[in-house]
Amino acid sequence: MSPAFQSLMSSDMAIDLGTANTLVYVKGMGIVVSEPSVVAVTRRERKVIAIGRQAREMMGKTHIDIEVIRPMRDGVIDDDEVAETMIRAFIRRVQHNRLMRPRIIVCVPSGVTKSEKRVIRDSAEYAGAREVHLVAEPMAAALGVQLPVKEPVGSMIVDIGGGTTEIAIISLSGIVTMHSIRTAGDEMDDGITQFIRRNFNLLIGERMAEWIKCMIGSAMPLEEEITLIAKGRDLVTGMPKAIEIRSEDVREALKEPVSQIVFAVKEALEKTPPELAADIRDRGIILTGGGSMLKRLDQRLRDETNLPVNLADDPLTCVVRGTGTILDDFETYQDLLLTNY
Ligand SMILES: Nc1ncnc2c1ncn2[C@@H]1O[C@H](COP(=O)(O)OP(=O)(O)OP(=O)(O)O)[C@@H](O)[C@H]1O
Numbered sequence: 417m418s419p420a421f422q423s424l425m426s427s428d429m430a431i432d433l434g435t436a437n438t439l440v441y442v443k444g445m446g447i448v449v450s451e452p453s454v455v456a457v458t459r460r461e462r463k464v465i466a467i468g469r470q471a472r473e474m475m476g477k478t479h480i481d482i483e484v485i486r487p488m489r490d491g492v493i494d495d496d497e498v499a500e501t502m503i504r505a506f507i508r509r510v511q512h513n514r515l516m517r518p519r520i521i522v523c524v525p526s527g528v529t530k531s532e533k534r535v536i537r538d539s540a541e542y543a544g545a546r547e548v549h550l551v552a553e554p555m556a557a558a559l560g561v562q563l564p565v566k567e568p569v570g571s572m573i574v575d576i577g578g579g580t581t582e583i584a585i586i587s588l589s590g591i592v593t594m595h596s597i598r599t600a601g602d603e604m605d606d607g608i609t610q611f612i613r614r615n616f617n618l619l620i621g622e623r624m625a626e627w628i629k630c631m632i633g634s635a636m637p638l639e640e641e642i643t644l645i646a647k648g649r650d651l652v653t654g655m656p657k658a659i660e661i662r663s664e665d666v667r668e669a670l671k672e673p674v675s676q677i678v679f680a681v682k683e684a685l686e687k688t689p690p691e692l693a694a695d696i697r698d699r700g701i702i703l704t705g706g707g708s709m710l711k712r713l714d715q716r717l718r719d720e721t722n723l724p725v726n727l728a729d730d731p732l733t734c735v736v737r738g739t740g741t742i743l744d745d746f747e748t749y750q751d752l753l754l755t756n757y
């Protein structure tokens with residue numbers, strides 16, 4: 417059977433296995449799954465109750481017998497078994513009633529270990545893949561924003577996800593330099609939770625912290641500062657309580673993680689080979705990933721690096737679209753895949 421026919425009969429797919437969100441792109445159909453990387457299981461039997469959005473709704477609201485797990489915390493697989501269940505569930509959701517087993521390309525954080533790659537590969541094979549390939553996140557992000565990754569020009573990508581910030585310079589189909597730090601969206605949420613606990617004696621949940629970040633979080637002063645009402649439990653009285661929080665306060669709470677990201681970008685620039693540094697001076701830095709949507713983070717990086725900084729269109733989907741590009745034109749792009757696993 418010809419490869420073209422094979423791919424017509426199967427739902428070949430590209431998966432962005434992120435610590436915060438998992439996205440699946442199916443050839444010829446586009447992005448068909450976009451769900452939080454969250455699984456709810458029963459504590460004793462480890463039976464899966466919900467996956468994705470439905471499981472996320474349960475976060476912080478479960479009783480003692482149910483556990484809500486983020487199997488990919490911190491940019492690595494934290495819980496093999498649950499990660500496997502989640503990967504298989506998302507694949508099966510889009511793969512049903514096709515005749516052929518699919519080719520699957522999974523995008524992974526560049527820091528994943530050999531054994532984590534194995535888990536991903538095994539899960540995809542178990543879910544019915546005929547071929548499994550892996551691609552590094554910054555490479556996929558670069559393709560997703562249509563950078564000329566195969567040409568001898570340097571492009572700098574900064575992908576700020578939930579678990580990791582990956583900073584890479586790409587040229588001639590390869591990653592020339594790569595920096596990955598475990599500071600991204602989750603750390604920002606933690607910063608907000610701690611700040612509110614310390615300054616307001618209020619304990620808030622993970623989702624409340626994330627919501628505050630997305631609504632009024634920023635990396636530099638805003639033209640018009642804003643406030644919102646945060647709800648949680650008073651640490652002194654133990655009773656439900658609501659406070660008003662200002663964007664200036666949230667900026668203070670985010671100071672540490674934001675500085676770490678800025679510092680990592682500057683450090684990566686300092687280690688860039690001179691010829692490529694010249695390219696980046698002209699072409700600037702491209703920001704992808706959900707964390708790059710933090711208000712005025714792009715301006716902060718512009719000010720601190722004196723380089724052009726561009727926020728990608730639709731930063732949450734760049735990686736899966738880039739992985740989808742490899743799937744759509746496998747012949748052209750297969751040399752971008754990871755080989756040593
Ligand atoms: N408007 C916003 N402002 C700030 N942060 C945001 C905004 N929207 C989404 N985020 C954050 O983006 C992060 C998720 O981004 P993304 O889906 O790119 O991560 P991921 O790919 O799952 O993680 P990783 O790449 O680290 O594995 C979350 O921390 C989320 O809170």
Ligand SMILES: [Mg+2]
Nearest residue numbers: 434577705735
């Ligand atoms: Mg990501």
